[in-house]
Amino acid sequence: xxxxxxxxxxxxxxxxxxxxxxxxxxxxxxxxxxxxxxxxxxxxxxxxxxxxxxxxxxxxxxxxxxxxxxxxxxxxxxxxxxxxxxxxxxxxxxxxxxxxxxxxxxxxxxxxxxxxxxxxxxxxxxxxxxxxxxxxxxxxxxxxxxxxxxxxxxxxxxxxxxxxxxxxxxxxxxxxxxxxxxxxxxxxxxxxxxxxxxxxxxxxxxxxxxxxxxxxxxxxxxxxxxxxxxxxxxxxxxxxxxxxxxxxxxxxxxxxxxxxxxxxxxxxxxxxxxxxxxxxxxxxxxxxxxxxxxxxxxxxxxxxxxxxxxxxxxxxxxxxxxxxxxxxxxxxxxxxxxxxxxxxxxxxxxxxxxxx
Amino acid sequence: xxxxxxxxxxxxxxxxxxxxxxxxxxxxxxxxxxxxxxxxxxxxxxxxxxxxxxxxxxxxxxxxxxxxxxxxxxxxxxxxxxxxxxxxxxxxxxxxxxxxxxxxxxxxxxxxxxxxxxxxxxxxxxxxxxxxxxxxxxxxxxxxxxxxxxxxxxxxxxxxxxxxxxxxxxxxxxxxxxxxxxxxxxxxxxxxxxxxxxxxxxxxxxxxxxxxxxxxxxxxxxxxxxxxxxxxxxxxxxxxxxxxxxxxxxxxxxxxxxxxxxxxxxxxxxxxxxxxxxxxxxxxxxxxxxxxxxxxxxxxxxxxxxxxxxxxxxxxxxxxxxxxxxxxxxxxxxxxxxxxxxxxxxxxxxxxxxxxxxxxxxxxxxxxxxxxxxxxxxxxxxxxxxxxxxxxxxxxxxxxxxxxxxxxxxxxxxxxxxxxxxxxxxxxxxxxxxxxxxxxxxxxxxxxxxxxxxxxxxxxxxxxxxxxxxxxxxxx
Numbered sequence: 093x094x095x096x097x098x099x100x101x102x103x104x105x106x107x108x109x110x111x112x113x114x115x116x117x118x119x120x121x122x123x124x125x126x127x128x129x130x131x132x133x134x135x136x137x138x139x140x141x142x143x144x145x146x147x148x149x150x151x152x153x154x155x156x157x158x159x160x161x162x163x164x165x166x167x168x169x170x171x172x173x174x175x176x177x178x179x180x181x182x183x184x185x186x187x188x189x190x191x192x193x194x195x196x197x198x199x200x201x202x203x204x205x206x207x208x209x210x211x212x213x214x215x216x217x218x219x220x221x222x223x224x225x226x227x228x229x230x231x232x233x234x235x236x237x238x239x240x241x242x243x244x245x246x247x248x249x250x251x252x253x254x255x256x257x258x259x260x261x262x263x264x265x266x267x268x269x270x271x272x273x274x275x276x277x278x279x280x281x282x283x284x285x286x287x288x289x290x291x292x293x294x295x296x297x298x299x300x301x302x303x304x305x306x307x308x309x310x311x312x313x314x315x316x317x318x319x320x321x322x323x324x325x326x327x328x329x330x331x332x333x334x335x336x337x338x339x340x341x342x343x344x345x346x347x348x349x350x351x352x353x354x355x356x357x358x359x360x361x362x363x364x365x366x367x368x369x370x371x372x373x374x375x376x377x378x379x380x381x382x383x384x385x386x387x388x389x390x391x392x393x394x395x396x397x398x399x400x401x402x403x404x405x406x407x408x409x410x411x412x413x414x415x416x417x418x419x420x421x422x423x424x425x426x427x428x429x430x431x432x433x434x435x436x437x438x439x440x441x442x443x444x445x446x447x448x
Numbered sequence: 449x450x451x452x453x454x455x456x457x458x459x460x461x462x463x464x465x466x467x468x469x470x471x472x473x474x475x476x477x478x479x480x481x482x483x484x485x486x487x488x489x490x491x492x493x494x495x496x497x498x499x500x501x502x503x504x505x506x507x508x509x510x511x512x513x514x515x516x517x518x519x520x521x522x523x524x525x526x527x528x529x530x531x532x533x534x535x536x537x538x539x540x541x542x543x544x545x546x547x548x549x550x551x552x553x554x555x556x557x558x559x560x561x562x563x564x565x566x567x568x569x570x571x572x573x574x575x576x577x578x579x580x581x582x583x584x585x586x587x588x589x590x591x592x593x594x595x596x597x598x599x600x601x602x603x604x605x606x607x608x609x610x611x612x613x614x615x616x617x618x619x620x621x622x623x624x625x626x627x628x629x630x631x632x633x634x635x636x637x638x639x640x641x642x643x644x645x646x647x648x649x650x651x652x653x654x655x656x657x658x659x660x661x662x663x664x665x666x667x668x669x670x671x672x673x674x675x676x677x678x679x680x681x682x683x684x685x686x687x688x689x690x691x692x693x694x695x696x697x698x699x700x701x702x703x704x705x706x707x708x709x710x711x712x713x714x715x716x717x718x719x720x721x722x723x724x725x726x727x728x729x730x731x732x733x734x735x736x737x738x739x740x741x742x743x744x745x746x747x748x749x750x751x752x753x754x755x756x757x758x759x760x761x762x763x764x765x766x767x768x769x770x771x772x773x774x775x776x777x778x779x780x781x782x783x784x785x786x787x788x789x790x791x792x793x794x795x796x797x798x799x800x801x802x803x804x805x806x807x808x809x810x811x812x813x814x815x816x817x818x819x820x821x822x823x824x825x826x827x828x829x830x831x832x833x834x835x836x837x838x839x840x841x842x843x844x845x846x847x848x849x850x851x852x853x854x855x856x857x858x859x860x861x862x863x864x865x866x867x868x869x870x871x872x873x874x875x876x877x878x879x880x881x882x883x884x885x886x887x888x889x890x891x892x893x894x895x896x897x898x899x900x901x902x903x904x905x906x907x908x909x910x911x912x913x914x915x916x917x918x919x920x921x922x923x924x
Binding site for chain 1: 535538541716718742743745746747752753755759761763764771772773775776778782785786787792796835839
C-alpha cells in the first residue's frame, strides 16, 4: 500500500550521469584537456618541450583515427602511413615556401592529392588483402620517401625543407596559436570519426571486415567502402602531415620511414582498434611514454633506444592478453576494483562483528 | 530496338522505386513522430504525478488504521534501532573473544563480568528506546473518527488528481497536436506531390511494358533456364530449368554435393553461371535477366538470401545487424552520415522503428541489444531471417534454415517461415536436408542430384517418385 518513503536522491550524481552518457562527452573532455595543457604552458607550469610533445601527439592521434577506420572497421592493414604524412608536410612546404600561395589553397591541394593517392591504394586493395596489401603500401611509402630525397627541385633533398613563419588569414601566427589549429583539427576529426562509426557507413565497413559474403548479400559494395576507408585514412594522414609542417615548420625525408608507420600501427593495436579513445590512449602510450616519462629516467637517457624494448614488450603483452586493446582493460579494472572493495568490506565486518 | 526499350523501362522502374521508397519513408516518419509525441506526453505526465505523490501521501497517512500505522512507521524505526544495537552487541562479543585469547584465568573472570554488565546496560537501553518509539503510536496514529473524515478527504483528493491528470494530458496533447498536424500536413504535401510524379511515371512504364514480349508467365517469379555451372572440369550444375511461382514456398532438395548451394550462389550472382539464363520478375512486373547484375545489386531487385552457416556481423548488436540488412534502403549518402544531418537522423529513427517491429513480429525483441556471440544457434538463425525482412524483399532464399537446430527449434522455424510468407507476402525458396520440414512446408519441391534435375512436383509426388528414392537410398 504505502510506498517506501525514504527516497535517496543525489542530484549531482544524476546530473553527472546525464552529461557523461552524452555521445560527445569524451570529445569535449579532451578539448578541455588540450586547451588546459596550452594554458598551463603559457603560465609556465608545463615546460614548452612537454607542450611540444603533446602537440605532436595530437597530430598522431588524428592520423591514428584515420587508421582505425581502415584497420578496426574495414579490416585492411597498411604500412604506408608515414609516406602519406610526408606528402602532407611537403605539400604545405612547397605551396607556402616556394609557390607562396595561401594556406587555404595548400590545404585544398593536399586533400586533392590525398584523394588521388587513396583511390590508387583502394583499387589495389580490391585484388590483394592482408599481409600482401601491407607490403604493397609499404613499397608505396618507400617510393614516396625516395621521391622526397631525390626530387631536389621541389623537396630540397636530404637536408630537408624549412619554411619561415607563415600567415593564416593575413596575420603572421606564432607557434602557440598554431597549437589551437591542431586542437581544432583533432576535435573535428573526432566528431567526424564518431559520426561515421555510428552510421550505416561504419556498419557497412564493419560488416565487410566480419564477412564479405554477408556484406555483399546485404547490398554493400565492397569496392565502394574499401575505397572510402582508404580515402578517409589517406586524407587524415595528409592533414596530419600538413599540421605537422604548420607546427614544426621543417620536414626531412628520413623522418617518414617505416618505423613511424609501425609505431602508428602499434598505437592503434595497443589502444584498441575499434574505439577512438583506445587509439588516443595507444598513441599516448607509444609516442608519449617515450618522451615524457622515459626521457626523465637516467637509464633511458643514456641508452635512448632501450625504451623500444618497453614498447615491444607492451605490444606482445597486449596482443597476447588483451586483443581488444588497453581500452578493454579499463572495464576489467573497474569490475575487479568493485570486487576487491566488496571483499575488503566483508573482511572488516568480520573482524569487528564476527562471522554471521 | 527491344533492348533499348527494356533499358528504358528499367530506368523508369528504378526512378519509381526511389520515389516509392521516399513515400514509404515519409509515411512511416509520420508514425514515428506521433510515437515520439506520445512518449513525450507520457514523460511529462509521469513527472507531474511524481510531484503529486508527496501531496497524496500526506493524506493517505491520516487514513491509516492503528495496525497499518504501526507496520508502516513504527516497525521500521524499531527494526533499525534493534539492528544497530545488535551490531553493538556483536562488536562487544567479538572484542571479548579476542581479549580472552590473550588473558590468563583471573583476568578472564574480570573480563567476563564487565562484559555481562555491558550487555545488560545495552539491553536496558534498547528496551527503553523501543518503548519510546512505541509511544509515538498513541500520539501520531489517527483516531477512529478522524480516520473516517480523512478517508473521505483522501478519496476526494485522489479524484481531483486524476481529473487534473486528465485535463493536463489533454492540454499536453493539444499542445503537441498542433505542431504534429503542421508537420503532418507538410509531409502529406510532399507525399502527394511524389504520388503525382509516380502516377505519370507508372503510366509510361505500363505502356512500355505492354510493348515488350513477356518471357515469363504472369504467375512465375523466378525462372532458371538451362543453368550450367562449371568449376574447371567439374560440372556442379548442368542444364537445370525450373520455375518458382509467385507466393509459394519452393523447396530444392538433393543428396550431399548435389549442387543446391551452387544454384543459390548462381541466382544471387556470387557465382557467374557458365551458361544459361536466370529470369526474375520484380514487383513492377519487369522481367529482369539476373545474369547481368552485380552481387550487391541483386538485393535491390528484391532478392535476399541467408547462409548455410550463420553469417551475422559478430561485432554489431542484433539491432544493428538488422540495420545492416536495411542497408540497401538507405537513401542518404556518405556526407549525410558524416555530418549526421537531420535527414539522416530521421531516416535512422524510421528504420530503427521498423527493425523493432520486425523483431517483435519474430519474438526476438528481448535480444535487441545483445551481441550475436554467445546467443543460441536457433536464435541466430531467426535473427538472420529477421535481417532479410529489413530490405522489403519479394523473394527470400533460405540456405538450409534448419541445419543444426533441434526438433523444438525446427517446429518454431516452420511457424516463423509460414508467418513470414503470410504477413510479408513473399515467395520463399529454400534448400533443406530435413525432409520433415520440407514435406510439411513446401508447395512445390524440386529434387536434384549431381547437378541434374530428377523430378519436380508436390511433396506427395516427390515422395512416391522412384528416381528420387533411388538417389537418396542408393540403387537396387
